[in-house]
Amino acid sequence: MTDHHADRPHEVREFFAARAAGWDTKFPGDGPAFAAGVAELGLKEGERVLDAGCGTGRALSALRAAVGPHGTVLGADLTPEMLQAAVRAGRDRDAALLLADVTRLPLPDAALDAVFASGLLSHLPDSAGGLAELARVVRPGGRLALFHPIGRAALAARKGRPLTPDDLRAEPNLRPLLATAGWDLIRYEDEDARYLALAVRRGGAGARG
Numbered sequence: 001m002t003d004h005h006a007d008r009p010h011e012v013r014e015f016f017a018a019r020a021a022g023w024d025t026k027f028p029g030d031g032p033a034f035a036a037g038v039a040e041l042g043l044k045e046g047e048r049v050l051d052a053g054c055g056t057g058r059a060l061s062a063l064r065a066a067v068g069p070h071g072t073v074l075g076a077d078l079t080p081e082m083l084q085a086a087v088r089a090g091r092d093r094d095a096a097l098l099l100a101d102v103t104r105l106p107l108p109d110a111a112l113d114a115v116f117a118s119g120l121l122s123h124l125p126d127s128a129g130g131l132a133e134l135a136r137v138v139r140p141g142g143r144l145a146l147f148h149p150i151g152r153a154a155l156a157a158r159k160g161r162p163l164t165p166d167d168l169r170a171e172p173n174l175r176p177l178l179a180t181a182g183w184d185l186i187r188y189e190d191e192d193a194r195y196l197a198l199a200v201r202r203g204g205a206g207a208r209g
Contacts, residue, residue: 047072061091110137
């Protein structure tokens with residue numbers, strides 16, 4: 001099974017570098033959708049969370065609000081221009097920003113309680129490997145939210161592409177992919193208004209909330 005939208009890291013950087021400056025202007029109304037997506041993680045005060053592939057950091061303020069002043073919020077992205085845009089927007093006040101490839105995170109094992117990842121899966125050259133790396137840095141029983149502020153069908157229509165059966169974000173493909181990487185898919189939504197796949201890191205008591 002292949003992901004036709006996966007790119008090599010330098011191609012991902014080039015794609016987003018060219019779009020970083022106008023990214024937030026292009027999607028001005030996504031803030032409430034991101035806040036609602038973050039809420040699905042059920043974060044608690046003091047927890048440690050990563051926004052993997054954070055881009056301009058549109059989820060960071062919601063993540064900070066969820067874990068409070070004593071929690072830890074990290075934002076990791078491969079593209080310097082995206083992180084620079086996050087800083088210009090003042091979002092570095094909500095999180096520590098890391099210039100990092102999410103398939104090789106500079107974090108110890110089980111360092112996090114949760115990961116939020118918006119639009120990440122389609123840009124991973126090795127989806128299984130990337131999800132396994134996210135599993136490595138999350139404690140057993142921790143959560144992963146794969147999110148997009150628009151559903152698969154609506155996004156495909158926006159791009160003028162058909163939905164294909166081999167789309168990794170489709171539930172029949174995603175569930176075994178997550179399982180191979182150490183995650184159990186516990187909730188799946190694919191509506192016009194949002195895409196959300198919520199998973200729990202194996203080895204713990206499961207999701208809370």
